[in-house]
Amino acid sequence: MLSPIEKTAAALDELAQRRKVQKLPNIDFVAYMRDRESEKDNFKQVSEFRDEVIERLAGKKSIGATLPWTKTHEQIKFRPAEVTMWQGFNGHKKSMVLGYAALGFIQQNEPVCIASFEMKPSSTITRMLRQAAGCERPTELAYDSFVNFAQDKLWLYDKQGSITPETLYGVIYYAADKLGIKHFIIDSLMRVVAGEDDYNAQKNFVVKLGDIALETGIHIHFVHHNRKGDESKPAGRYGAKGSGSLSDNVHNALEVWQRPINEKEEGDMPDMFIMCDKQREGEWEGNIGLWFEPQSLQFSGTPDLKVRTWIR
Numbered sequence: 001m002l003s004p005i006e007k008t009a010a011a012l013d014e015l016a017q018r019r020k021v022q023k024l025p026n027i028d029f030v031a032y033m034r035d036r037e038s039e040k041d042n043f044k045q046v047s048e049f050r051d052e053v054i055e056r057l058a059g060k061k062s063i064g065a066t067l068p069w070t071k072t073h074e075q076i077k078f079r080p081a082e083v084t085m086w087q088g089f090n091g092h093k094k095s096m097v098l099g100y101a102a103l104g105f106i107q108q109n110e111p112v113c114i115a116s117f118e119m120k121p122s123s124t125i126t127r128m129l130r131q132a133a134g135c136e137r138p139t140e141l142a143y144d145s146f147v148n149f150a151q152d153k154l155w156l157y158d159k160q161g162s163i164t165p166e167t168l169y170g171v172i173y174y175a176a177d178k179l180g181i182k183h184f185i186i187d188s189l190m191r192v193v194a195g196e197d198d199y200n201a202q203k204n205f206v207v208k209l210g211d212i213a214l215e216t217g218i219h220i221h222f223v224h225h226n227r228k229g230d231e232s233k234p235a236g237r238y239g240a241k242g243s244g245s246l247s248d249n250v251h252n253a254l255e256v257w258q259r260p261i262n263e264k265e266e267g268d269m270p271d272m273f274i275m276c277d278k279q280r281e282g283e284w285e286g287n288i289g290l291w292f293e294p295q296s297l298q299f300s301g302t303p304d305l306k307v308r309t310w311i312r
Helices: 004-018 029-035 046-057 094-107 121-133 140-150 165-179 199-216
Strands: 083-088 112-116 154-156 183-187 219-225 252-258 272-279 286-293 298-300
Touching (some): 029 165, 094 183, 094 219, 094 298, 112 121, 121 154, 165 183, 165 199
Parallel strands (some): 083 219, 112 183
């Protein structure tokens, strides 16, 4: 017999099939990438950078999307033309945290495309709907409100399993060019570069992501797993599976780490942390404490666990 949560997920899955779901079209993305015009005039004079340099010297507020928690807004931003690695141990909710962050990007009118090769789009939507509605069992009306909230700002690339790097490059180019996507989420890297010890393939893939980000202005996020080991403490950016060149070649390196269950009764200590080990264009590095609310799957920046409603 299905549990109440499983019944809700099944009902929402069926509902999603009956309503319009924004999916990328089934086209030859490799051919699209090859045919795409990419030649640029890369030679520029110093005078062309005047305004940008003056703004930096004047200390003007940096551009970029922010996370959903006010306390982080002056610490970290997700700027155009960058790549961010979201790493973590299995089961430490890195994909769930990133999905919640995506709600914030959408609210800031920065369209998101999620390419999850591990979860069906209906599962991704169900989880994000719970987070947006702030409850365990959203209604059909809540689903319709979520569709309005996400319309033209949330797209899903519907493919599970493995994918070649070349195809994914074309998908990202298409999303940036044709859909106006500002944040592209890859979940996860191991579905694209399967060889854990294929260091050159990993490096080449992440370097190419950086090239695409620079060329299109899109911000690319990818989820990656930590090496197996002691989960009672964070692994650090060089604790990610595979080559250390992954963190060397991204702009931002974040680790999502969940405190051991037997430690969670200690006062108001956060349930988990986002640890920023690298921010190439920002001056801040440090830890962001979060508290998890299991009914809504939301993450709070304060221990009062006040649930937020993203949709009406």
